[in-house]
Amino acid sequence: MISFYPGPSKVYAQIPRYVKEAHDAGILSMNHRSDEFIMICERTVVLMKEKLEIPADYTVFFASSATECWEIIAQSFVSKRSYHIFNGAFGQKWHEYTHKLKGGARDYPFGREEKLHPPQYNFGSGDGVICITQNETSNGTQVSNELIRQVKEKNPSHVVAVDATSSMGGIKLDFTAADIWFASVQKCFGLPAGLAIMICSPQAINKAVEMGENDHYNSAVFMNEMMKKWQTTYTPNVMAIYLLMRTLERVKPIEEVERKIIKRYEQWRDFLKDQKRFHHLIRNEEVHSHTVIPVHDTPERITAVKIAAKEKGFLLGEGYGDLKKDTFRIANFPAHKKSEIQQLRKFLTKQD
Numbered sequence: 001m002i003s004f005y006p007g008p009s010k011v012y013a014q015i016p017r018y019v020k021e022a023h024d025a026g027i028l029s030m031n032h033r034s035d036e037f038i039m040i041c042e043r044t045v046v047l048m049k050e051k052l053e054i055p056a057d058y059t060v061f062f063a064s065s066a067t068e069c070w071e072i073i074a075q076s077f078v079s080k081r082s083y084h085i086f087n088g089a090f091g092q093k094w095h096e097y098t099h100k101l102k103g104g105a106r107d108y109p110f111g112r113e114e115k116l117h118p119p120q121y122n123f124g125s126g127d128g129v130i131c132i133t134q135n136e137t138s139n140g141t142q143v144s145n146e147l148i149r150q151v152k153e154k155n156p157s158h159v160v161a162v163d164a165t166s167s168m169g170g171i172k173l174d175f176t177a178a179d180i181w182f183a184s185v186q187k188c189f190g191l192p193a194g195l196a197i198m199i200c201s202p203q204a205i206n207k208a209v210e211m212g213e214n215d216h217y218n219s220a221v222f223m224n225e226m227m228k229k230w231q232t233t234y235t236p237n238v239m240a241i242y243l244l245m246r247t248l249e250r251v252k253p254i255e256e257v258e259r260k261i262i263k264r265y266e267q268w269r270d271f272l273k274d275q276k277r278f279h280h281l282i283r284n285e286e287v288h289s290h291t292v293i294p295v296h297d298t299p300e301r302i303t304a305v306k307i308a309a310k311e312k313g314f315l316l317g318e319g320y321g322d323l324k325k326d327t328f329r330i331a332n333f334p335a336h337k338k339s340e341i342q343q344l345r346k347f348l349t350k351q352d
């Protein structure tokens with residue numbers, strides 16, 4: 001079965017070899033306070049900064065999931081207000097989770113056919129957290145680096161936090177445009193679930209230190225103190241960090257990866273234009289995600305194609321939330337092979 005689910009998705013073909021290697025080298029039983037772990041942790045962060053072009057003065061943290069990152073941000077970076085600009089189910093959930101924890105979360109929904117419009121968002125001179133979902137996995141739309149930068153430039157005293165869970169590692173993110181970026185590894189990193197990455201600017205770290213919230217095992221202040229020694233606050237998923245390190249050693253620089261992803265996205269876009277009944281859920285191509293392709297059709301045909309696909313060995317992504325019945329989603333992640341994509345298109349052509 002080839003998984004085109006937009007997370008968890010197909011893992012890199014090298015993963016079984018790396019797992020065996022990890023076992024044979026004693027990494028699966030490694031103590032997380034040992035010098036050996038510290039070396040793996042440091043090397044993973046160094047490789048991540050190099051391959052993804054993360055600024056040297058940003059700090060990289062490990063957590064367990066993107067959902068946990070929502071909570072860490074609410075607890076350690078939101079003093080009172082958070083402003084959630086979103087157009088889909090993941091951004092909405094982030095708003096809900098934050099509101100439950102802190103009570104001061106405001107929502108600014110926009111249409112999924114619309115481009116985020118920075119002039120609309122002027123939050124004054126406070127110290128809130130502005131939350132943007134860069135790639136909305138539920139509906140296959142994205143917000144450009146440039147628009148994120150404009151929101152930050154209009155609100156320089158606020159911390160801008162970006163959920164890039166289903167795009168980091170697949171497209172080039174401009175980390176200088178915002179303060180907190182996070183993702184989990186079961187999407188564009190081509191790894192099994194159970195690890196997340198959170199990347200913080202100096203402004204974000206200063207905000208956390210000023211707030212001084214230190215009530216949780218993953219409070220940002222504590223995480224920051226530990227990361228200075230390449231350590232985590234708890235026993236982390238050492239195997240996942242090792243797999244990430246080995247994967248990062250192999251992957252191409254992000255610009256090269258992005259070129260491939262955009263080319264493949266364009267092929268999917270053009271393919272869907274040629275179909276009689278399947279079409280891209282989003283008409284406005286300017287907001288199309290490059291990594292998640294949502295396909296629209298009638299509920300009956302969507303159900304039928306998902307079943308037929310499974311019989312042929314392809315796992316398609318279910319529609320998400322209120323799009324469950326009349327869409328399926330296709331992941332366009334770096335771990336997918338050209339030949340696999342061609343096979344899937346051949347199958348879909350016959351279904352159309």
Ligand SMILES: *Cc1c(COP(=O)(O)O)cnc(C)c1O
Nearest residue numbers: 065066067090137163165166184
């Ligand atoms: C998958 C996803 C999440 C949740 O990730 P977990 O690792 O399951 O917590 C959050 N936000 C977006 C945009 C996602 O695609």
